Amino acid sequence: MESLDLSAPAEKAIQLLRGLNLDFYDVVAVYSKTIRINIFGRSIKEAISKVNVGLGVRVFKNKGLGVAYSQSLDERDIEETVKKAAKYARVAQPDPYFKGLPGPVKAQEVSGLCDKEIINLTLEDASKIPRDMVDACESVRRGGMYYGEFSANYSKFCLLVSTGIDIESEKTVASAYIQPVYRNGDDVGSSYEFDYSVCLSNIDPYWIGRKAAEKAIEQFGSRKIKSGVLPLILLPEASSTLFRNMLSALSGERAVKGRTFASNLLGKQIAPENLKIIDDGTIPGAVASSTYDGEGVPKRLVKVIENGTVLTFLHNSYSAGIMNIESTGHAIRNGYRGNIDAGPSNIRVKPGDCTLDEIIKETKKGILVANASFTPNIVSGEISTTIDEGFLIENGEKVFPVKNLMIGGHILEFLKNIDLISKEGRVFGGGHFFPAIRVREAKISGE
Amino acid sequence: MVEDLLRFIIERGLAFGASFCEARYFEEKVNSINVENGVAKALSSGILRGIGIRVIFDGCWGFASTNILSVESAEKTLRDAISGARSIAAHKNEGAQIADVKPSVDKVFHKVGINPEDVDPEIKIKRILDLERAAREFSNRVKDTLINYRDIITKVVVHNSLGTLVEEVTPRTMISCRVIAKENDLMQAGYESIGNVAGYELIEGINVEDFSIKAARRAVSLLSAKAPPRGKFSVVVDPKVGGLFIHEAIGHNSEGDLVYSGQSIIADKLRQKIASEIVTIIDDPTIQGYGKFTYDHEGVRARPHVIIKDGVLVGFLHSLESAAKLGGIPEGSARAQSHHHPPIVRMSNIYLAPGDMTLEEILEDISYGLYLSGSEYGYVEPEKGQFTCKIEEAWLIEKGELTEHLRDVAISGLILEILKNITAVGRDLRLEMPGMCSKSGQNIYVDGGAPHFRIDGIVVGGRR
Numbered sequence: 001m002e003s004l005d006l007s008a009p010a011e012k013a014i015q016l017l018r019g020l021n022l023d024f025y026d027v028v029a030v031y032s033k034t035i036r037i038n039i040f041g042r043s044i045k046e047a048i049s050k051v052n053v054g055l056g057v058r059v060f061k062n063k064g065l066g067v068a069y070s071q072s073l074d075e076r077d078i079e080e081t082v083k084k085a086a087k088y089a090r091v092a093q094p095d096p097y098f099k100g101l102p103g104p105v106k107a108q109e110v111s112g113l114c115d116k117e118i119i120n121l122t123l124e125d126a127s128k129i130p131r132d133m134v135d136a137c138e139s140v141r142r143g144g145m146y147y148g149e150f151s152a153n154y155s156k157f158c159l160l161v162s163t164g165i166d167i168e169s170e171k172t173v174a175s176a177y178i179q180p181v182y183r184n185g186d187d188v189g190s191s192y193e194f195d196y197s198v199c200l201s202n203i204d205p206y207w208i209g210r211k212a213a214e215k216a217i218e219q220f221g222s223r224k225i226k227s228g229v230l231p232l233i234l235l236p237e238a239s240s241t242l243f244r245n246m247l248s249a250l251s252g253e254r255a256v257k258g259r260t261f262a263s264n265l266l267g268k269q270i271a272p273e274n275l276k277i278i279d280d281g282t283i284p285g286a287v288a289s290s291t292y293d294g295e296g297v298p299k300r301l302v303k304v305i306e307n308g309t310v311l312t313f314l315h316n317s318y319s320a321g322i323m324n325i326e327s328t329g330h331a332i333r334n335g336y337r338g339n340i341d342a343g344p345s346n347i348r349v350k351p352g353d354c355t356l357d358e359i360i361k362e363t364k365k366g367i368l369v370a371n372a373s374f375t376p377n378i379v380s381g382e383i384s385t386t387i388d389e390g391f392l393i394e395n396g397e398k399v400f401p402v403k404n405l406m407i408g409g410h411i412l413e414f415l416k417n418i419d420l421i422s423k424e425g426r427v428f429g430g431g432h433f434f435p436a437i438r439v440r441e442a443k444i445s446g447e
Numbered sequence: 448m449v450e451d452l453l454r455f456i457i458e459r460g461l462a463f464g465a466s467f468c469e470a471r472y473f474e475e476k477v478n479s480i481n482v483e484n485g486v487a488k489a490l491s492s493g494i495l496r497g498i499g500i501r502v503i504f505d506g507c508w509g510f511a512s513t514n515i516l517s518v519e520s521a522e523k524t525l526r527d528a529i530s531g532a533r534s535i536a537a538h539k540n541e542g543a544q545i546a547d548v549k550p551s552v553d554k555v556f557h558k559v560g561i562n563p564e565d566v567d568p569e570i571k572i573k574r575i576l577d578l579e580r581a582a583r584e585f586s587n588r589v590k591d592t593l594i595n596y597r598d599i600i601t602k603v604v605v606h607n608s609l610g611t612l613v614e615e616v617t618p619r620t621m622i623s624c625r626v627i628a629k630e631n632d633l634m635q636a637g638y639e640s641i642g643n644v645a646g647y648e649l650i651e652g653i654n655v656e657d658f659s660i661k662a663a664r665r666a667v668s669l670l671s672a673k674a675p676p677r678g679k680f681s682v683v684v685d686p687k688v689g690g691l692f693i694h695e696a697i698g699h700n701s702e703g704d705l706v707y708s709g710q711s712i713i714a715d716k717l718r719q720k721i722a723s724e725i726v727t728i729i730d731d732p733t734i735q736g737y738g739k740f741t742y743d744h745e746g747v748r749a750r751p752h753v754i755i756k757d758g759v760l761v762g763f764l765h766s767l768e769s770a771a772k773l774g775g776i777p778e779g780s781a782r783a784q785s786h787h788h789p790p791i792v793r794m795s796n797i798y799l800a801p802g803d804m805t806l807e808e809i810l811e812d813i814s815y816g817l818y819l820s821g822s823e824y825g826y827v828e829p830e831k832g833q834f835t836c837k838i839e840e841a842w843l844i845e846k847g848e849l850t851e852h853l854r855d856v857a858i859s860g861l862i863l864e865i866l867k868n869i870t871a872v873g874r875d876l877r878l879e880m881p882g883m884c885s886k887s888g889q890n891i892y893v894d895g896g897a898p899h900f901r902i903d904g905i906v907v908g909g910r911r
Binding site for chain 1: 488489491494495508511512516524527531532535537538540541568627634635674678679708712830835855859863906907908909911
């Protein structure tokens with residue numbers, strides 16, 4: 001994958017901005033190259049290759065913000081983009097919460113975020129990976145229909161800020177996903193498996209394919225069950241959605257400005273003593289790691305929940321400014337477009353002291369949730385969701401897969417009712433760690 | 448100049464040996480304004496543009512895109528597309544096919560009352576602040592307001608080796624309002640959005656009662672709403688919930704690419720009765736709505752598509768490829784988010800055709816059920832036929848009357864069961880669900896709607 005010089009166009013934009021009598025500004029230039037092979041039907045469908053470049057400018061004048069971006073690094077387009085951002089900043093009204101942009105702080109470089117094998121990957125080599133995933137599925141059961149993809153991305157990012165921040169970074173990500181669908185008449189067995197990593201060598205297409213096919217076959221013969229109040233065992237794929245959403249609600253402007261159910265939880269115990277969650281953006285070789293965040297603030301390890309108690313919000317400079325504290329390095333920048341958000345990087349939930357098998361064995365009757373999105377109403381915290389893949393547990397054993405079943409409750413009830421945490425779990429993207437958990441009771445809607 | 452570049456790509460693609468070659472120019476200009484609690488704190492402007500090239504080479508699809516608009520970059524991108532196709536030709540693969548269609552040559556400019564680019568940002572800000580103030584001053588329990596305005600002008604030029612050369616310019620305007628109301632520790636949100644293929648006249652024509660005040664009223668009233676009962680109930684859905692339901696429960700499953708790839712539960716049900724006979728479902732890109740267009744992104748002229756007629760599955764939505772593989776006729780259902788994405792089969796404006804009942808008649812013989820109003824979002828697992836819709840608010844129905852106000856309601860169902868459980872359809876069709884639909888990593892403009900209708904025996908999730 002070829003590269004492109006980003007510092008020259010970013011510097012050009014900064015030079016133009018310097019002469020415009022502005023308060024603060026930053027310029028980001030991005031180059032990204034992606035190759036993707038799609039699986040569709042019985043095998044591979046198409047190969048895709050895309051190059052994306054762009055430049056974004058944020059300008060602050062009298063605390064008003066103007067943003068402009070363009071998918072072009074041409075000189076004329078840079079001039080237009082700068083002019084538009086500056087014009088809009090002068091039209092925007094003062095945001096009383098804006099305190100300024102962060103200044104430069106030297107950080108220790110996070111290693112292992114760029115894989116040469118991905119940079120040098122050819123379409124020919126890439127196309128073998130989805131083929132291997134399909135073959136692995138077929139080795140478990142023949143005759144499936146498939147949907148999935150393999151993609152490899154190399155991106156380069158350059159950030160210049162009027163406060164003196166000058167950063168360039170590179171990253172690679174490979175990801176693979178397959179969803180097999182098997183049919184016995186109207187009975188459907190389907191599931192999916194995925195993995196993603198900074199390094200190509202960490203992606204095992206055979207493991208992904210076999211696992212997806214095994215999970216799909218387990219879904220045959222799914223049944224409806226009656227409404228009730230039952231314990232839930234969330235596998236890491238499901239528990240991850242609960243914890244991600246919790247940390248997202250503790251992030252940035254929405255948390256600080258009282259717009260989420262988590263806005264008033266600082267210092268409060270919301271879960272049992274044994275729940276500990278850290279967020280660490282500095283793990284070498286992890287997809288969600290980087291040396292600096294989207295505003296150029298060094299990433300760090302932050303204890304978010306300890307002894308079940310919320311210790312901090314995850315801040316960018318704007319939300320930190322409202323609380324008159326330093327940013328925690330959680331600014332998220334969406335490429336070269338638009339505004340800065342805040343959110344978690346690598347979420348690591350402390351493992352418990354029992355195995356998943358022990359948790360299942362200890363459950364007389366309950367639901368094993370393999371896949372469901374525990375996404376709350378971000379304002380109220382209420383959750384009402386479908387169990388996309390799950391099993392009824394009776395007398396400590398998986399009995400059959402369930403369908404057309406919903407879970408209702410409040411995210412804080414689910415967290416408060418965590419009574420078991422597994423010692424094993426799943427690492428996602430080389431950084432996140434989520435164990436399985438048991439929620440003592442939840443409201444189930446079915447027949 | 449763009450047309451010359453596209454012609455160059457097609458000529459080179461055919462000269463290289465492609466059996467089909469398509470070059471698509473995409474340009475999108477977006478202006479947005481955010482108003483938060485009486486302050487227009489951020490204005491944004493962006494331009495996306497580039498070229499996506501798709502080829503069939505050695506019987507395989509290759510696609511490549513760039514946003515560097517030079518002859519050199521175009522040729523390199525074409526070579527990337529061809530290399531992609533060649534790289535997968537070595538493996539067992541889904542052979543590429545396209546339906547035989549007559550080429551189209553046309554230029555379409557959707558006219559609007561007021562071009563948003565002609566309106567000063569200060570004038571837009573003043574209007575948006577007025578709309579926002581109405582929400583903020585609605586009640587002292589309103590604690591937070593946010594309005595997002597955006598105008599978007601999209602230009603797509605499609606040229607292919609069949610001889611098609613169409614250009615379409617589509618202006619869209621969209622505004623949304625989110626209000627948070629608080630009482631003690633309780634918080635609730637209300638949301639409203641208005642969007643269409645339209646210009647700034649859409650914003651000038653807004654009645655605050657139907658927009659920001661409506662969002663504020665909902666946020667405040669939800670503070671005293673209760674959790675819904677759990678289990679299976681008869682429900683009556685309003686046009687917004689109905690539009691979301693139709694989109695999730697049947698729309699995605701009728702997309703031709705999901706059908707031929709074995710991902711749709713209705714793939715083998717063509718010409719079979721899959722819904723009650725009062726159900727007729729149509730996807731129509733030609734009617735006024737956020738999902739309106741004249742040509743799809745393969746350059747095929749759009750027509751209305753009847754998916755279900757009187758309960759019988761009569762057709763799928765098609766791209767050139769799905770039509771070829773399923774023996775259908777392409778009628779303009781292939782769209783792409785941008786030049787960086789190949790066209791895939793998408794819905795446009797999907798709706799349930801009206802029946803002849805009034806809302807009162809639909810409600811009157813329900814002794815206990817729920818009335819569902821306002822759609823948040825939904826999703827479907829098409830291969831299983833299981834869908835979920837999140838609802839903004841609901842009311843209990845007791846003896847045909849709306850009684851207790853409810854919040855945090857969601858419904859889930861199995862398509863092949865639930866379409867047969869539609870037992871009453873109203874006459875009051877409204878298309879008012881402008882938004883973005885996400886599929887295969889691509890977001891696209893869509894709309895949806897329905898008259899009020901009744902579904903029996905659907906699972907309602909809740910805390911009670």
